Amino acid sequence: RQSWDNKIYRVVRKIKKVGQDDPRRIVHGLKVGLAITLASILFYIEPFYDPFDQNEIWAVMTIVLILEFSVGATLGKGINRMAATWSAAALGVGIHNIAIRCSGTNNAGVAMVVGFFVFTMGAICTFMRFIPALKPYDYGLMIFILTFSMVSVSSYGPQNLRKIVIDRILTIIIGSVIAIVVCICICPVWNGEDLQNLIAKNIEKLGNFLEGFKGEYFHKGEYFPKSEDGQPLVNKPFLKGYKSVLTSKSSEETMANLARWEWQYRFGFKHPWNQYVKVGALTRECAYKIEALNSYFNFEFQAPYEFRSKIQEQCTQICSETGKALKELALAVKTMTKPASVNIHIEKSKVASQKLKLLLDMILLEDYNLREIIPPAAVSLILIDVVPCIEKIANAVHE
């Protein structure tokens, strides 16, 4: 019994966490409930009420299918659904009429003509869904196949069919409009905003790493602290944050694609979503370099402090200047303002990296063991390499 209580408690806590992580999820649940209820009640009210009609189910269905978490996804699906239903219904009615005109009341004949068209359209549209350029209209293509097949195989006569189809299109428009209005008017979740925040957060994580790195790497001890299983103890959160940047590519691209549906409704001018994707890609490139930096925590031995102290000043200078620059860039992306002193920080880090290069040229090597001094030396080379990377990010943000 105790264990059951425990299990239930843990499940409840997990569910609570889903809500706490992003309270907008709870709001989204309520929004869906509200939209469905609105649509259901609407059809109980005159003049929409008709006991022999099943139109309300189409409106409810539309809402459940298109009301997504973000405005971009909802608008994309709504527009796709309306356009696809419209065009497919028109084409379907046409094919249905042709089939009946060709074969009259001969059921087998109608079935053959309709079957041929349904097969061809189904195969072509399904194949079209694989074309990358048509990805934003994927949902539309699916609804097109659906509506086209449904209308053309419908066993009603042509006169009835036209009325039913028009009713259905109207119901779907009502459903789409309810979904879009609820989605935009009640605590809307803008994909563009989420994308902006994600990019800003990723840049900030890299900044945190660089600022934290200097203190962790250039300390006075001979060894890095280790736990028993050989894992480095240097597992502070700001040193692990960048890991998520490495794999954020697909979510950034999805968001940018969905954000495309939003721009004209939101700001009235074209947001450079491609630019965000570009900044994201550059950030990720920088994160790979940071992954390389991070791997130098894993070495068993540490270079003599005497050697490290020679390069320490310029390295920490690069770390803190690039870190500051990244944090300022993150703020600039988030607030859509011009970053004020990013260029100063980048200039400073460039100067430091020049000095570091000279320093590396001048260090006399007689007294050192090569294997010992490679790690800090490689760290400094990577840091020199990080600087132009961050300059690229800054340029992309400026654009």
Add this chain to the structure above:
Amino acid sequence: RQSWDNKIYRVVRKIKKVGQDDPRRIVHGLKVGLAITLASILFYIEPFYDPFDQNEIWAVMTIVLILEFSVGATLGKGINRMAATWSAAALGVGIHNIAIRCSGTNNAGVAMVVGFFVFTMGAICTFMRFIPALKPYDYGLMIFILTFSMVSVSSYGPQNLRKIVIDRILTIIIGSVIAIVVCICICPVWNGEDLQNLIAKNIEKLGNFLEGFKGEYFHKGEYFPKSEDGQPLVNKPFLKGYKSVLTSKSSEETMANLARWEWQYRFGFKHPWNQYVKVGALTRECAYKIEALNSYFNFEFQAPYEFRSKIQEQCTQICSETGKALKELALAVKTMTKPASVNIHIEKSKVASQKLKLLLDMILLEDYNLREIIPPAAVSLILIDVVPCIEKIANAVHE
């Protein structure tokens, strides 16, 4: 006119490429067409034919919605759809009866009771879709909301409702069965197989890089060839292939999730999909190290050949042995056999990396400039680091 012809030609070529890249896409299109046609024709035939019934549209709809490219996705959606429709319909009929019993023919009362339940269920189920543990049942939850709302807001009387609901469930089962049978029986696309191939291909790409790296990096020239815009010319395909490994995380996880629906239908024993995800993650970690290796192509200057020649032998040894080991592991993953000589290759590369460590300890540094010799030295350190990484992959594959 010329430019229009050109445009059309380019579009046609692009479409052709989509088919050539994966001919199974064309087959999938034909399968969808076939399944829809089958379902449509079925309802033109006695005893299913009924001019006043619209059941065929539910079957067609089910097929369009659940017949996906891969068996895993189709099975997952089909099972979700059937289970959700069943349970939601039962619950919906119950609620509908309660509402009518409470309020009789008073429409406003029915609407209020139904509205309350629809709102609550809609909000709860939508929220539940965010819970990570319920991700495989996401589609089911959506269908549950859909069916529940549709049935409970339905304006038919209780007796009629029961008949309609049962009809609908049967139609959806027919649709699902047609979709699943077509999906499995005609050129099936198994997600598990695709996942296996993807992992194997990723491992192979790393192997290709390591085998190619030794020839490109340890050549005799003083400089790496550069193109005019400063990009290194060393852009041979085998040196770029690993890039896609860096960002393949989300597709691997999606595939593993879908593959879970397949196992019992395919092999009768549980495939370790989690193990595949683990191997994929280890492969990616190794790819990050390779990204670090690759960055050493970007330096302007090259270490003196005299220095490189000292470490060349052991480095090329590590590269070729790890490369061979990876290629053999890739083959083992692909064919699900035990790799024969992987351990020998790994042992050899371990020996080489031990020798390399000793060598690095012994090299006298007087004659060298630190900045010049860091890159090859760092390369050798990374190579030493790659070896245990590959051992981990090998261990994970063995399991």
